[in-house]
Amino acid sequence: MKRTSFADMDCSIARTLEVIGEWWTMLILRESFNGxxxxxxFQERLGIARNxxxxxxxxxxxxxxxxxxxYQERPERYEYRLTxxxxxxxxxxxxxxxxxDKWAVTEAGPPILLTHKCGHAPGMILTCQxxxxxxxxxxxxxxxxxxxPGIGGERVAAG
Amino acid sequence: MKRTSFADMDCSIARTLEVIGEWWTMLILRESFNGxxxxxxFQERLGIARNxxxxxxxxxxxxxxxxxxxYQERPERYEYRLTxxxxxxxxxxxxxxxxxDKWAVTEAGPPILLTHKCGHAPGMILTCQxxxxxxxxxxxxxxxxxxxPGIGGERVAAG
Numbered sequence: 139m140k141r142t143s144f145a146d147m148d149c150s151i152a153r154t155l156e157v158i159g160e161w162w163t164m165l166i167l168r169e170s171f172n173g174x175x176x177x178x179x180f181q182e183r184l185g186i187a188r189n190x191x192x193x194x195x196x197x198x199x200x201x202x203x204x205x206x207x208x209y210q211e212r213p214e215r216y217e218y219r220l221t222x223x224x225x226x227x228x229x230x231x232x233x234x235x236x237x238x239d240k241w242a243v244t245e246a247g248p249p250i251l252l253t254h255k256c257g258h259a260p261g262m263i264l265t266c267q268x269x270x271x272x273x274x275x276x277x278x279x280x281x282x283x284x285x286x287p288g289i290g291g292e293r294v295a296a297g
Numbered sequence: 298m299k300r301t302s303f304a305d306m307d308c309s310i311a312r313t314l315e316v317i318g319e320w321w322t323m324l325i326l327r328e329s330f331n332g333x334x335x336x337x338x339f340q341e342r343l344g345i346a347r348n349x350x351x352x353x354x355x356x357x358x359x360x361x362x363x364x365x366x367x368y369q370e371r372p373e374r375y376e377y378r379l380t381x382x383x384x385x386x387x388x389x390x391x392x393x394x395x396x397x398d399k400w401a402v403t404e405a406g407p408p409i410l411l412t413h414k415c416g417h418a419p420g421m422i423l424t425c426q427x428x429x430x431x432x433x434x435x436x437x438x439x440x441x442x443x444x445x446p447g448i449g450g451e452r453v454a455a456g
Contacts, residue, residue: 148403148408149324149327149397149408149409150393150394150395150396150397150398150401150402150407150408150409151323151324151327151390151393151394151397152324152397153397153401153402154393154394154396154397154400154401155323155324155393156401157400157401159318164310164314165308165310165311165314168308168310171434172439223400225434226396226399226400227396228423228434229388229392229395229396229423230389230392230393230396231310232392232423232432233388233389233391233392234309234310234313234314234389235309235310235313236309236388237309237313237385237386237388237389238308238309238310238311238312238313239309240385241313241316241382241385242309242312242313242315242316243309243312244307246442247442248309248442249307249308249309249441249442250308250309250439250440250441250442251439251440251441251442252437252438252439253437253438253440254425254427254428254432254436254437255436255437256425256427256428256430257427258425258426258427258428259427260423260425260426260427260432260437261424261425261426261427263422263423263424263426264387264388264391264419264422265420265422265424266413266415266417266419266420267417267419267420267422268413268415268416268417268418268419268420269413269415269417271415273391273413273419275330275384275387277413277414278411278412278413278414278419279411279412280331280409280410280411281409281410281412282408282409282410283405283406283407283408283409283410
């Protein structure tokens with residue numbers, strides 16, 4: 139499948155997809171958040187071809203999302219750890235997880251159970267950091283920085 | 298590019314990617330949240346080939362994310378509106394937007410400016426609906442429903 143590069147689009151969603159939009163990338167990141175750091179660990183948990191995994195890890199390193207660190211000298215062994223940029227993707231993964239838990243589960247229910255330190259499953263609530271209220275798409279105005287019409291121009295209503 | 302189907306993986310992130318992981322899908326949804334409903338509106342804003350757009354819209358209808366509604370009888374004209382399942386993807390788009398605004402912008406800054414009804418840019422904070430605290434990945438325990446080891450097993454640490 140030929141694909142367009144979204145990096146040139148002046149849109150933060152498109153640019154994010156450009157970085158994390160590869161099929162396996164999000165699942166590699168899921169394993170990083172699960173504490174996996176070594177090539178063989180990713181390979182074992184994901185059942186992904188080694189050449190594909192190597193390419194995806196390299197891309198994540200090039201993007202500054204994972205950092206490659208030497209952890210053993212003879213023979214040389216590296217591990218892959220999330221950078222700050224990578225850790226900031228946590229809300230993206232969590233929001234995918236919560237949506238899937240609600241809309242893409244079998245009768246058995248959510249396959250992964252999360253427990254927050256308070257003892258409950260953490261909610262995924264989008265709150266406004268100013269007023270503290272939950273953000274409803276109908277209550278958010280959208281405009282382009284340069285106010286030219288086009289992608290992301292004045293919104294009308296959602297749904 | 299040949300791709301794996303993630304639908305069979307017992308993971309809500311993988312299943313979400315199966316639905317929204319097509320390159321154009323998220324940007325079509327972005328326009329839906331911007332109020333776009335008609336085929337020509339999507340086509341104009343995205344500059345996407347008509348056959349690709351038609352296929353992506355059909356897939357979103359088949360997935361129950363968009364609903365196709367007749368709005369004119371002669372000639373027949375349809376519009377595409379977000380369902381509840383589709384509106385629930387708002388946190389996924391917003392979390393991509395916020396990440397891109399922080400990590401994938403040019404010097405000109407975020408291309409799209411959002412304003413919440415309270416007058417400020419809405420934050421994207423992941424809060425626990427029980428204790429109300431911001432959720433930190435290091436404070437969330439993860440285990441599989443059936444507690445077998447493997448993908449999504451006991452987590453060690455993030456980063």
